Amino acid sequence: MSDSIAIQDAEVKRFRPPESGAPFNAVEDIIYRRRSVRSYLKKQVPEYIVQRILETGRFAPSSGNVQTWKFIVVQDQKIIKNMEDIIVKLFKRIMKFTDYIKSGSKRKEWFAKVLMRVMPNSFHPVPFWGIKTIANGKMGIWHGAPTVILILADMRAPGHPPVDIGIAGQNMVLAAHSFGLGTCWVSFCTTPLNMDRKWKKRMGIKYPYKLVTSIALGYPRGIPDGYIPRETHAADWYSEDGSFKIIY
Amino acid sequence: MPEFLTRKDRKNTENFNKIGEDIILGEVSINHETCSGCGLCIPVCVVKALEIVDKKARMVTDLPFCFSCGDCVAICPENSINITKFFRLKRSFRFLDRGQPEPPRRF
Numbered sequence: 568m569s570d571s572i573a574i575q576d577a578e579v580k581r582f583r584p585p586e587s588g589a590p591f592n593a594v595e596d597i598i599y600r601r602r603s604v605r606s607y608l609k610k611q612v613p614e615y616i617v618q619r620i621l622e623t624g625r626f627a628p629s630s631g632n633v634q635t636w637k638f639i640v641v642q643d644q645k646i647i648k649n650m651e652d653i654i655v656k657l658f659k660r661i662m663k664f665t666d667y668i669k670s671g672s673k674r675k676e677w678f679a680k681v682l683m684r685v686m687p688n689s690f691h692p693v694p695f696w697g698i699k700t701i702a703n704g705k706m707g708i709w710h711g712a713p714t715v716i717l718i719l720a721d722m723r724a725p726g727h728p729p730v731d732i733g734i735a736g737q738n739m740v741l742a743a744h745s746f747g748l749g750t751c752w753v754s755f756c757t758t759p760l761n762m763d764r765k766w767k768k769r770m771g772i773k774y775p776y777k778l779v780t781s782i783a784l785g786y787p788r789g790i791p792d793g794y795i796p797r798e799t800h801a802a803d804w805y806s807e808d809g810s811f812k813i814i815y
Numbered sequence: 816m817p818e819f820l821t822r823k824d825r826k827n828t829e830n831f832n833k834i835g836e837d838i839i840l841g842e843v844s845i846n847h848e849t850c851s852g853c854g855l856c857i858p859v860c861v862v863k864a865l866e867i868v869d870k871k872a873r874m875v876t877d878l879p880f881c882f883s884c885g886d887c888v889a890i891c892p893e894n895s896i897n898i899t900k901f902f903r904l905k906r907s908f909r910f911l912d913r914g915q916p917e918p919p920r921r922f
Contacts, residue, residue: 588921599919602889606858668831676830683828683907692829692838692908696862696880705863789855789892795885798901799914803817815914 597745600792604749605710607785611642612714616746617784621716623742627735635724636735637776639717647715650756651708653766657759658702666699689758697755708755712783717756719776732779740782749787754780818911827906834878841883842900847871849895856887856896872896 585592591599621638629635641647667676682690700706709715718736720728740750757778760766767773799815806812829837843865852870857863864879865872865887872895874881882902901916903909 591919591921595919600889602886603861603884604859605861605886606855671832676832680828684826687908692831692904693882695831700862700880706861788858789890791859791886791890793889794918795888796898796916796918797885798910798916801817801912801914 593745594741597741599794601741601744602791602793602795603751604783604785604787604791605751606788606791607710607712607749607783608788609711609713610786612748612784612786616748617714617716619746620739620742620748620784624735624739627731627738629731629734630724630726630728633721633724633731635721635728635731637719637721639719639770641715641717642713644713647709650715650760650766653763654708654756654759655701655704657762658698662699662702665695666702668699694755701755709753709781709783710751712749712751712785714784715753716782716784717770717778718780718782719772720779721775722777723775729779736780736782743784744792749785749791751783752780753783756781820907820909820911824909825907829904829906829908837905839900839903839905840879841881841898841902843874843881843883843887844897844899845872845874846893846895846897847873849893851893853892855890855892859886859890861886 617640621640624636624638625634627636641650665675665679665682667673667679679690679695683692683695697706701708716739718732720732722728724731736752740752743750757780761778772778801813801815804812804814831838834840850871852867852872854867854872856865856872857867860881861884862880862882864874864881866875867873883898883900885898888896888898898916
């Protein structure tokens with residue numbers, strides 16, 4: 568028995584976990600310093616860099632190794648503008664029925680609250696405010712990023728295709744930040760664009776493909792990456808000795 | 816133990832007319848001694864909650880819908896911005912199982 572533990576210990580030496588309290592390694596550092604970038608320079612990202620970023624998405628893990636993603640790189644500012652117009656148009660229409668803030672309309676308030684309960688993901692208070700500010704024209708969708716990567720999922724894939732999209736996308740985002748580029752996840756676009764038949768025809772999107780999310784990519788203004796404080800989350804922990812604890 | 820919502824809680828959604836009560840907005844403090852007024856934090860703020868007045872950044876007075884993302888903290892070259900209050904929801908969308916705010920920790 569002790570022999571096998573000794574063998575196991577020798578085996579464990581192959582791995583290189585950090586010492587307790589050791590400084591962050593390069594990957595951890597990129598993860599912790601990644602901030603969403605919402606202010607970009609006009610300079611276009613070269614094609615080879617975008618390809619290098621897409622390549623990291625290609626090697627993401629996916630359910631059943633089906634690699635469910637499809638990327639659409641949009642560097643044509645006209646198409647980006649057109650997409651933004653579609654989104655703003657829909658959000659303005661939504662706000663006509665739901666913008667009770669300050670106006671005090673009881674009917675709109677009732678409708679907004681029904682939407683909050685029926686579609687809690689789309690009408691969570693934070694995106695609700697986002698929809699309002701986008702409709703007002705105070706907030707851009709892709710914040711003037713010169714490149715937009717739309718990520719589509721093949722909806723026939725096993726498991727939950729949007730999860731695989733998230734995994735591939737985060738690979739790409741972290742790779743981009745390691746090059747000093749800025750990115751921002753933008754999912755405000757999905758519902759309006761998936762509803763727009765004309766746009767879908769223009770971009771050649773139809774079943775089984777479905778727009779899941781998008782990433783804004785570009786050179787950031789200033790140096791946006793850095794450490795910030797953030798609330799800790801409770802994690803339940805069932806220990807080896809059968810005890811239970813909650814860690815933060 | 817994990818927190819849950821009761822059925823009654825779920826019906827009771829946040830009201831935007833009760834900001835400060837249903838919705839606790841985030842807040843940042845800006846050290847005006849070190850702030851150089853470079854203005855990098857202004858476009859970075861997604862909800863446009865910051866403005867420059869007299870060459871110093873400050874939070875707008877008219878409903879700064881800050882959800883404490885920390886982008887302004889990270890971009891500030893003088894490190895003069897600090898999050899003093901974190902965004903919180905109090906009713907059906909309230910965050911569950913949260914602890915104290917911390918920067919990335921090394922265990």
